[in-house]
Amino acid sequence: xxxxxxxxxxxxxxxxxxxxxxxxxxxxxxxxxxxxxxxxxxxxxxxxxxxxxxxxxxxxxxxxxxxxxxxxxxxxxxxxxxxxxxxxxxxxxxxxxxxxxxxxxxxxxxxxxxxxxxxxxxxxxxxxxxxxxxxxxxxxxxxxxxxxxxxxxxxxxxxxxxxxxxxxxxxxxxxxxxxxxxxxxxxxxxxxxxxxxxxxxxxxxxxxxxxxxxxxxxxxxxxxxxxxxxxxxxxxxxxxxxxxxxxxxxxxxx
Amino acid sequence: xxxxxxxxxxxxxxxxxxxxxxxxxxxxxxxxxxxxxxxxxxxxxxxxxxxxxxxxxxxxxxxxxxxxxxxxxxxxxxxxxxxxxxxxxxxxxxxxxxxxxxxxxxxxxxxxxxxxxxxxxxxxxxxxxxxxxxxxxxxxxxxxxxxxxxxxxxxxxxxxxxxxxxxxxxxxxxxxxxxxxxxxxxxxxxxxxxxxxxxxxxxxxxxxxxxxxxxxxxxxxxxxxxxxxxxxxxxxxxxxxxxxxxxxxxxxxxxxxxxxxxxxxxxxxxxxxxxxxxxxxxxxxxxxxxxxxxxxxxxxxxxxxxxxxxxxxxxxxxxxxxxxxxxxxxxxxxxxxxxxxxxxxxxxxxxxxxxxxxxxxxxxxxxxxxxxxxxxxxxxxxxxxxxxxxxxxxxxxxxxxxxxxx
Ligand SMILES: Nc1ncnc2c1ncn2[C@@H]1O[C@H](COP(=O)(O)OP(=O)(O)OP(=O)(O)O)[C@@H](O)[C@H]1O
Ligand SMILES: [Mg+2]
Numbered sequence: 001x002x003x004x005x006x007x008x009x010x011x012x013x014x015x016x017x018x019x020x021x022x023x024x025x026x027x028x029x030x031x032x033x034x035x036x037x038x039x040x041x042x043x044x045x046x047x048x049x050x051x052x053x054x055x056x057x058x059x060x061x062x063x064x065x066x067x068x069x070x071x072x073x074x075x076x077x078x079x080x081x082x083x084x085x086x087x088x089x090x091x092x093x094x095x096x097x098x099x100x101x102x103x104x105x106x107x108x109x110x111x112x113x114x115x116x117x118x119x120x121x122x123x124x125x126x127x128x129x130x131x132x133x134x135x136x137x138x139x140x141x142x143x144x145x146x147x148x149x150x151x152x153x154x155x156x157x158x159x160x161x162x163x164x165x166x167x168x169x170x171x172x173x174x175x176x177x178x179x180x181x182x183x184x185x186x187x188x189x190x191x192x193x194x195x196x197x198x199x200x201x202x203x204x205x206x207x208x209x210x211x212x213x214x215x216x217x218x219x220x221x222x223x224x225x226x227x228x229x230x231x232x233x234x235x236x237x238x239x240x241x242x243x244x245x246x247x248x249x250x251x252x253x254x
Numbered sequence: 255x256x257x258x259x260x261x262x263x264x265x266x267x268x269x270x271x272x273x274x275x276x277x278x279x280x281x282x283x284x285x286x287x288x289x290x291x292x293x294x295x296x297x298x299x300x301x302x303x304x305x306x307x308x309x310x311x312x313x314x315x316x317x318x319x320x321x322x323x324x325x326x327x328x329x330x331x332x333x334x335x336x337x338x339x340x341x342x343x344x345x346x347x348x349x350x351x352x353x354x355x356x357x358x359x360x361x362x363x364x365x366x367x368x369x370x371x372x373x374x375x376x377x378x379x380x381x382x383x384x385x386x387x388x389x390x391x392x393x394x395x396x397x398x399x400x401x402x403x404x405x406x407x408x409x410x411x412x413x414x415x416x417x418x419x420x421x422x423x424x425x426x427x428x429x430x431x432x433x434x435x436x437x438x439x440x441x442x443x444x445x446x447x448x449x450x451x452x453x454x455x456x457x458x459x460x461x462x463x464x465x466x467x468x469x470x471x472x473x474x475x476x477x478x479x480x481x482x483x484x485x486x487x488x489x490x491x492x493x494x495x496x497x498x499x500x501x502x503x504x505x506x507x508x509x510x511x512x513x514x515x516x517x518x519x520x521x522x523x524x525x526x527x528x529x530x531x532x533x534x535x536x537x538x539x540x541x542x543x544x545x546x547x548x549x550x551x552x553x554x555x556x557x558x559x560x561x562x563x564x565x566x567x568x569x570x571x572x573x574x575x576x577x578x579x580x581x582x583x584x585x586x587x588x589x590x591x592x593x594x595x596x597x598x599x600x601x602x603x604x605x606x607x608x609x610x611x612x613x614x615x616x617x618x619x620x621x622x623x624x625x626x627x628x629x630x631x632x633x634x635x636x637x638x639x640x641x642x643x644x645x646x647x648x649x650x651x652x653x654x655x656x657x658x659x660x
Binding site: 053056058059078079082083085086087091093097098099100101110111113114115116120159163 | 256259270566567569570571572573574575576577578579580652653654657
């Protein structure tokens with residue numbers, strides 16, 4: 001068995017809302033191995049997003065330890081965390097979070113932009129390559145508002161890939177997309193995973209979770225189930241079998 | 255992180271909001287332009303005054319009859335009959351810090367040539383008068399020793415007088431004009447000097463040998479002024495003191511008796527007018543620089559709006575690896591850029607305004623490197639100062655809070 005790339009121990013996050021304390025995470029202990037594809041499930045408000053933000057080093061836990069790629073993230077200061085995010089983590093948001101009025105290619109370039117080791121030529125090449133891998137090479141100069149939701153999410157995935165992160169984290173990446181587009185995203189994730197990427201994804205759709213290799217279920221800030229997926233679905237196959245809803249064709253046929 | 259990357263991002267965001275960027279800049283533009291224009295006008299008037307004072311002569315010292323504080327009224331100088339020709343001779347003989355001396359008498363008279371007639375100032379002085387007052391001969395000559403001794407009826411004309419008696423460009427040398435009915439031969443003309451700051455036409459003058467005016471025209475026993483030049487600029491004060499001593503001796507004034515003459519030198523005049531114009535310039539520039547500060551507050555205001563508006567963008571940049579310092583630099587570049595570009599445009603506008611003022615109002619202007627440097631530095635400092643707080647605010651955002659911001 002390979003090394004645990006993510007290891008969290010008794011992670012607690014409590015939000016203080018005036019007099020009220022919201023216990024979003026009540027002690028999460030979890031290890032994710034290199035090459036795993038983990039799907040986190042759970043009811044709304046169970047703490048999935050809170051957990052992902054901690055994994056993505058976007059927020060700090062109230063208590064508990066978090067090791068990513070052998071580093072105790074808690075010991076890092078704000079600047080170290082920023083650099084760490086830029087080099088080790090690829091984050092995909094439910095709401096895409098692309099920079100408006102900025103071309104697809106430049107959005108993808110963004111993580112490399114803040115990396116002094118990467119020159120502008122290399123940056124462009126790598127960004128172009130990442131866009132190709134999500135099938136959007138031809139839309140490199142499109143602005144986010146000229147792209148469909150699915151295309152925007154693919155740009156966001158390309159952005160998460162471009163820095164060759166040790167883990168890709170996605171919080172409901174298909175939450176705003178229809179079934180077909182969701183499957184297309186899952187197809188990308190699965191092929192990344194096959195090439196060795198570690199992926200942690202939040203979803204509340206059971207069928208989407210079946211594309212992963214392992215499912216974890218949250219309830220009230222705790223893990224209540226942790227299963228390996230027995231009959232994993234294959235997104236490429238499912239896409240082929242999906243009924244085509246093509247009005248033009250139907251009209252022509254009738 | 256490469257600064258060129260941040261520069262690109264900053265410029266692009268300014269470019270996206272062209273109108274807003276321009277309006278923000280406008281405060282700085284107007285502020286810098288008014289500082290430049292005010293300093294230019296102030297500096298110009300100072301130079302003008304200095305030139306006028308300098309035109310009074312070279313290292314010149316003026317001795318007037320009468321005490322300057324006689325009866326407590328300063329206007330007393332020049333109105334009493336205490337200065338004699340001998341005083342001028344005594345100064346010339348006994349003051350070694352003095353190299354030129356001319357007794358001066360002055361009157362106004364009607365001057366006639368043919369059908370033309372003109373009322374002008376007649377000055378009687380010797381050839382030192384030309385030297386001390388820095389008057390140049392345009393055509394002809396000054397007076398000969400014989401003219402001076404014999405009180406010959408010769409004269410040198412200022413250009414205004416030439417124009418009024420003979421017509422512009424005419425050559426009056428050798429012609430005879432009548433001053434108070436007495437015929438005078440014109441032996442020379444003066445180079446034009448123009449108006450001085452106090453508005454007097456310095457070319458409206460006729461100069462004749464001292465003895466001629468003193469005896470023939472005025473028939474007086476006292477003189478209006480003794481004009482003296484010190485041997486150097488540095489010895490002006492010492493020369494002034496020397497003259498005072500000599501005059502007190504020749505006038506036989508005992509200790510405790512006030513001077514019955516008044517000595518003024520050029521440095522004094524220049525100081526008096528210099529300090530007035532300097533104060534005026536400082537005042538104008540201070541008022542103008544308030545508008546730069548107001549412009550700076552405009553930058554701060556817009557930057558704060560911009561930070562708030564772009565909170566999500568900041569969050570996204572931080573999420574993919576931007577440090578606080580990157581965000582800070584990006585916003586600082588925007589603020590400084592507004593400051594610098596506003597400063598440059600302000601300098602251009604300020605120079606244009608100064609030139610327009612000079613052209614239409616006829617005010618002298620002088621745009622100095624100092625005023626340009628001052629306002630450039632000021633505008634960059636304003637950019638840094640007022641951009642710092644909003645940039646700091648952006649840099650201190652937490653990535654998660656910034657991403658959550660609606
Ligand atoms: N910034 C915050 N301040 C206060 N409480 C918060 C904050 N963020 C989340 N919470 C609370 O923490 C709990 C967990 O929220 P979280 O967003 O992690 O849920 P989730 O599992 O992602 O839900 P969903 O499926 O609806 O996205 C909720 O009770 C929520 O109200
Ligand atoms: Mg959520």
